[in-house]
Amino acid sequence: MTDADLAAHLAHVAGRILLEVRESGMFEGKALGKAGDQTANEFLVHALRQQRPEDGLLSEESKDTDERLDKSRVWIIDPVDGTREYGEARSDWAVHVALAIDGVASVGAVALPGQDGGTVLRSDKVGDLRAHDGPPRLVVSRTRPAAEAVAVAERLGGELLPMGSAGAKAMAVVQGEAEIYLHSGGQYEWDSCAPAAVASAYGLHCSRIDGSPLVYNQKDTYMPDLLICKKEWAEAVFDALNA
Incomplete structure (x- = not known):
């Protein structure tokens, strides 16, 4: 599996996990955000440790160490970007899975599980940008x-x-x-x-x-x-x- 395929797959699956946690009805409010963060983070960290054991790892939801600083390849993840929106069942939250190589954001996938169909935008499969006339x-x-x-x-x-x-x-x-x-x-x-x-x-x-x-x-x-x-x-x- 390529780095791009791995990033997209993990972002998509983490998004599905987050929806299931929310739909379970077992959590609400801040407890829902905490449960989602922890559950998605555990999945992403374990998967990356297994699939790319030699790479470094930085996650919002894990204790950081200096080990990653000596690595050329470092995975940088945010299990739930927009915890408040996730807890409010809005669509404007995301899952981030990226690979930085020598400090450059080189490979990435952003899952938008709240959008219809669970959109995943990825760095290796791009389309044309939509034109817009008028003020920005x-x-x-x-x-x-x-x-x-x-x-x-x-x-x-x-x-x-x-x-x-x-x-x-x-x-x-x-x-x-x-x-x-x-x-x-x-x-x-x-x-x-x-x-x-x-x-x-x-x-x-x-x-x-x-x-x-x-x-x-x-x-x-x-x-x-x-x-x-x-x-x-x-x-x-x-x-x-x-x-």
């Missing part, structure tokens, strides 16, 4: 829209689209529902590695908001900001940020 649409946090994103939208005459998880926002650009995803409120490597791998494969611009590259498998996993957008909007976004 920017996906932003449902609860804390980034000030920079709001400012960019105002300067570009854009529309703000509140949405849940980071993966759902990034995939909204891939799926043609938006043109720009700008985040400046702080994330971690597992929030963006799989989405960046998929978005890059689709030909989207992916970087920090100062234009520098996204670098993964760092000792400090905090990533302050990122920009994922259609390439034709990148220069306008940077100009608006610097205005």
